[in-house]
Amino acid sequence: SDSILEVRHLKQYFHVNKHLTIKAIDDVSFQIDKGEIFGLVGETGSGKSTTARTIMGIYPPADGEVYFKGQLISDKKIYHKNKKEIQRKMQFIFQDSAAALNPRMTVEKIIAEPLIINHIINEKEELKKKIDSLLVEVGLDTSYKSKYPSELSGGQRQRVAIARSIGMSPDLIIGDEPIASLDISIQAQIVTLFQKLQKKHGFTFLFIAHDLSIIRFISDKVGVMLKGKMMEMAPAKELFENPLHPYTKALLSAVPVPDPIYERNKKILTYDEESIQADG
Numbered sequence: 001s002d003s004i005l006e007v008r009h010l011k012q013y014f015h016v017n018k019h020l021t022i023k024a025i026d027d028v029s030f031q032i033d034k035g036e037i038f039g040l041v042g043e044t045g046s047g048k049s050t051t052a053r054t055i056m057g058i059y060p061p062a063d064g065e066v067y068f069k070g071q072l073i074s075d076k077k078i079y080h081k082n083k084k085e086i087q088r089k090m091q092f093i094f095q096d097s098a099a100a101l102n103p104r105m106t107v108e109k110i111i112a113e114p115l116i117i118n119h120i121i122n123e124k125e126e127l128k129k130k131i132d133s134l135l136v137e138v139g140l141d142t143s144y145k146s147k148y149p150s151e152l153s154g155g156q157r158q159r160v161a162i163a164r165s166i167g168m169s170p171d172l173i174i175g176d177e178p179i180a181s182l183d184i185s186i187q188a189q190i191v192t193l194f195q196k197l198q199k200k201h202g203f204t205f206l207f208i209a210h211d212l213s214i215i216r217f218i219s220d221k222v223g224v225m226l227k228g229k230m231m232e233m234a235p236a237k238e239l240f241e242n243p244l245h246p247y248t249k250a251l252l253s254a255v256p257v258p259d260p261i262y263e264r265n266k267k268i269l270t271y272d273e274e275s276i277q278a279d280g
């Protein structure tokens with residue numbers, strides 16, 4: 001199959017002290033095919049972020065393997081040999097991406113930086129065109145180029161972070177709670193933006209969230225984590241309509257998840273190009 005990401009028997013332990021070891025990831029395996037949106041859901045502390053960080057190479061796994069486009073990137077040597085390419089083709093958008101934008105850079109510089117560093121575009125006029133088109137793609141007009149992050153709303157800053165990532169033409173985007181710090185109405189806009197961009201560019205998407213409705217809305221396939229283990233994994237429709245694992249059943253009965261998602265809030269979920277300038 002056309003696998004973009006494969007995680008095999010992944011383990012990650014944190015040795016807190018002599019007597020306490022937290023098994024943050026305890027033998028987790030999953031695979032995401034090209035163009036697929038995989039929703040990883042679980043309560044706080046279930047190991048979602050640690051999974052994302054381990055895939056990204058922030059910590060080497062205690063055990064198990066991570067393959068990116070067939071390459072064993074959890075191997076230190078292989079990772080370092082291909083680091084630049086991996087970091088370009090695997091983009092990460094997290095809850096605080098917006099807050100992490102360099103406050104002293106204009107939006108234009110923020111988006112241009114990785115394009116220049118990675119020698120994706122060297123020519124000035126071409127760079128300008130690229131930045132303009134990326135801004136439009138994320139629902140911001142070109143007047144935002146000269147603004148600084150402090151002049152933008154949370155949603156607008158997240159749009160800039162997304163534009164910067166999309167500029168790398170990633171094969172995989174890992175979104176770790178990428179909308180969790182935004183207002184509810186803005187969350188819906190950003191999720192819809194992700195969906196629109198994914199349809200257009202076809203990148204593979206690992207979408208991590210604790211919110212079941214958002215996971216149901218966006219995912220093709222869903223994995224449910226609890227205490228470092230993968231409890232259940234299935235196509236989204238199957239998992240939400242006919243959960244097999246008792247934990248998934250309990251989770252779904254505790255938090256009713258409407259279908260179609262956000263039926264009541266359709267208005268805010270509809271991607272409205274014109275309203276975006278104003279609020280998010």
Ligand code: ADP
Binds near residue numbers: 022
């Ligand atoms: P989630 O993203 O699902 O909220 P995390 O992956 O952040 O879960 O955390 C999984 C477990 O690992 C939790 O018990 C958390 O306290 C622990 N943990 C995460 N990062 C560290 C760390 N750097 N040091 C010690 N424990 C950690």
